[in-house]
Amino acid sequence: GFATATQSNKVTIGLIPADGIGREVIPAARQVLESLPKSDLSPRFEFIHLDAGFEHFQKHGVALPEETLTRLRGECQGALFGAVSSPSHKVAGYSSPIVALRKHLDLYANVRPVASVAGTGQKQIDMLIIRENTECLYIKQERIETDANGLKVAYADRRISEYASRRAGQMAFNMALMRDKLRSSIPASERLWQGKPKVTIIHKSNVLSITDGLWRETVRGVKENNAALYAGVDMDEQLVDSMVYRMFREPEAFDVVVAPNLYGDIISDGAAALVGSLGLVPSANVGDNFVVGEPVHGSAPDIAGQQKANPIAAIRSAGLLLEHMGYSGDAARIYQAVDGVLREGLIKTPDLGGKSTTQEVTDAVCTRR
């Protein structure tokens, strides 16, 4: 079981910077969390530093230490994960710690909001990607054989289950309702998404009729079997290849998008290009009992240690962490502070065409929250 708060509002967060710029953006997110105004209702944070990553593997032979998992389970209510480097060649015994973390903590949905900031002149986009987070090709069941001619043949299993598809689908429909409710509190003229809430199901069932067929039917079933609850939510679907095309042509056509693991991975990086930088896009790995915030970007070894990393994705991930832990007021403060800094457009890192440092952007957010 997971640790429950021993005293009301005390929240223990595991910080796992991992590799590269993870070591710069996770401290930035922590600073923003610590800058939140204290009230009786807001959380009192404690932070624990935890190890993981490819560099940790290179030094100690393990990418996700048992101690990290034990302390997350035993002492934390949530965590922030930085980024992990990818080996440039096959490394025996290495396996991605973030994929393992998602699996071990049963963080079954990866929630990735991609939205433009009103007033920045960007193409309007307000999309929430829900990525199934536990299966598909990420189960890593692979094998290699030698054929009759002595050539290698490798296979990977892609798993799609009714259980996991339904959980992801439910998350999608529930988030669609939730977003609709939140929207009703902002003036109509400022809403990016104007229509009825909508869930778009991504699949490739024209080729994968059995696996993606099961995915599609199961996610559809979530609405069909809860007709009254989800009556207000529209549902449509898009083949994954067409989705990447349409997303770039008409990003404003999507509200909540729900996808199997790998398609979700690809689509969220694509969506990030639409809002100007991967350095802006946060995610939350969400389970029933635990949440891990994680910027969508990678470890960016080329700029690591130079104060060039955009901390906003990590800061927004801290916001998502709070939101999914039930502190939506504090989360909103973080989002608004970030939007304010972006709208002003003066203090920004090089990925957005600016010259500011990671620390300067972080300080600017802290000043506004």
Added chain:
Amino acid sequence: GFATATQSNKVTIGLIPADGIGREVIPAARQVLESLPKSDLSPRFEFIHLDAGFEHFQKHGVALPEETLTRLRGECQGALFGAVSSPSHKVAGYSSPIVALRKHLDLYANVRPVASVAGTGQKQIDMLIIRENTECLYIKQERIETDANGLKVAYADRRISEYASRRAGQMAFNMALMRDKLRSSIPASERLWQGKPKVTIIHKSNVLSITDGLWRETVRGVKENNAALYAGVDMDEQLVDSMVYRMFREPEAFDVVVAPNLYGDIISDGAAALVGSLGLVPSANVGDNFVVGEPVHGSAPDIAGQQKANPIAAIRSAGLLLEHMGYSGDAARIYQAVDGVLREGLIKTPDLGGKSTTQEVTDAVCTRR
């Protein structure tokens, strides 16, 4: 074996319009082929109409009739395929005819050039995507089971072989050299790609270390084992998720891109968004003995039969067909005629913001070739 031309320059082309707008764009491509000036060196075309598609399946219970395969093999030197509709729900016994065609004719590389037209003010892009065309998740080995709780669990096999990866890799490096040679004949100021030819390998070996590991090592091996031949070609790599991001941010950074089947499918639709319309992007399914030209777009049932379809993808696919059959002079005529119409920008279908019909665009191309 495949039919060989019985008399020099006689070329028999199978026309397989299949579904939806395939029935409009394939006749358009035929008209352009027939409009080519006749010389001693140019091909004399004969056309055979062949059936396939989802609508054919609905009427006759078979998506790719045996007769179509037999006549392609026995009478044709190449073919043009239109587009195929996807069933909106699971249909017992149906399987995509284009996937089957690629497999039966061993068309192991899908060659997809995506380029902007100089002088149209578009973002500069001159990319050639080589998509492995026979395996990955497209082997359609799927199964479904019931778990202990009575819930469904489905699996698909993803196959990556050294044999298929090497063939795709060789195609990529050979095309990189070929493109470099062709470029040297155009003035430097008009070349979109200015650098040394480059092959970018797409993979996701940070998750799929065995299958995508084999893919990556094998494609790299093509260069490493032919160091002298490919000394002039640079090689780099990109994770598939990062690729979708970078492609949108810096499309000018890519020359030849080589990808496993599904990633190639997704990336080519994404690249199409960059040049303004899926209606512009052609492909050729290439084997050692046979070529099938195929527009990248789908059957677009919403606009079928209304003369709204952009015929350019199909017309350019006819050009690719000629190119891969060895008639590069005639192919160049087609490409130049299309570029001329696009550069002028007066006659265009609705996907490009125009009001012209399929027939009007086709006639405009025929006038210029």
